[in-house]
Amino acid sequence: MANASLQRLAASQITLEIMALLSILNYPDKRLHKVAKPVPEVNDRIRRLVADMAETMYAAPGVGLAATQVDVHERVIVIDVSETHDELLAFINPEIVWSSDERKLSEEGCLSVPGIYDNVERAEKVRVRALNEKGETFELDCEGLLAVCIQHEMDHLMGHVFVEYLSPLKQTRIKSKMKKLAHAM
Ligand code: NI
Numbered sequence: 001m002a003n004a005s006l007q008r009l010a011a012s013q014i015t016l017e018i019m020a021l022l023s024i025l026n027y028p029d030k031r032l033h034k035v036a037k038p039v040p041e042v043n044d045r046i047r048r049l050v051a052d053m054a055e056t057m058y059a060a061p062g063v064g065l066a067a068t069q070v071d072v073h074e075r076v077i078v079i080d081v082s083e084t085h086d087e088l089l090a091f092i093n094p095e096i097v098w099s100s101d102e103r104k105l106s107e108e109g110c111l112s113v114p115g116i117y118d119n120v121e122r123a124e125k126v127r128v129r130a131l132n133e134k135g136e137t138f139e140l141d142c143e144g145l146l147a148v149c150i151q152h153e154m155d156h157l158m159g160h161v162f163v164e165y166l167s168p169l170k171q172t173r174i175k176s177k178m179k180k181l182a183h184a185m
Contacts, residue, residue, distance in 0.1 A: 020052040021059055022070040026182060027113045028175050033159040036066075036073045038093050042135035046076065050090045050133055053078045058085060062111045064149040066156030069112050077130075077153040081145045089140075091130035094154060097139065099123035106148050108162050114181070116174055120165045122151045 025032050039046055049072060057065040057078055067076040077091040104124040109117040125143045128150055132138055142150050152162055163174050 020055065022052050022056045024056065024060070024065075024069050024111050025071055027110070027161050027163065027178050029112075031071055032068060032112060032156070032161055034068065034073045035159045036068055036075045036157040039074050039076060039131070042092055042131055042133065046074075046092065047133050049074075049076055050078060050092075054080075054088050054090075057111075060111050061085075063145070064153045065111060066153040068156045068159070075157050077150070077157070079146065079149050079153065081149055090133050091128065091150070091153075092132070092135075094128050094130035094150070094157075096126050096151070096154065097129045098127040100125040106145075108148065108152055110152070110162055112156075112161060113163055113174065113178065116163065116177070118163070118166055118170070120148075120152075120162050122148055126150060 049067065053065050053067065053070060053076065056070060057063075057080070063081050064077065064079040067074050075093045077094060079089045079091070080087055100123050102124040103121050105119045105121045107117050108120050124147065125141065126147050127139060127141050129137065129139045155162065163171055166174070
């Protein structure tokens with residue numbers, strides 16, 4: 001048995017279940033400096049976390065998000081650097097197994113440090129090993145924006161925010177700017 005309003009209700013409940021935007025911690029929140037623990041098992045809870053993190057990242061909008069940024073201190077990252085926003089990558093328990101000696105300076109920003117962009121030097125290419133949402137191990141060779149993004153997000157899992165690579169003077173300025181911004185909201 002079904003009628004239109006019940007169907008609409010069911011549809012809205014499904015939407016609610018799929019969509020869950022998580023709140024993103026803002027620098028200099030101390031919780032951004034917690035070190036994430038490895039995920040013991042890739043189960044429905046982790047798949048739900050990945051889905052919610054993806055929705056949160058796309059809505060922000062951003063190209064990468066680490067679980068640390070949504071106050072979940074487990075080794076989970078989502079990234080989508082595609083122009084079409086339909087190439088979601090989930091990295092569970094990621095490790096960098098190789099990085100190039102060549103390094104490159106590029107501009108970075110962070111959903112936890114809104115409005116701040118600055119240059120950071122990182123390995124130009126990296127190879128990452130991680131588990132996917134099915135719990136299967138995969139390896140991925142990353143370069144360009146993807147290489148920058150994975151290194152940036154893995155720093156988050158270690159409790160580091162990209163502004164820590166900047167000069168102490170810049171960090172102080174950014175902290176005070178962020179505190180003013182938080183106060184204004
Ligand atoms: Ni970030």
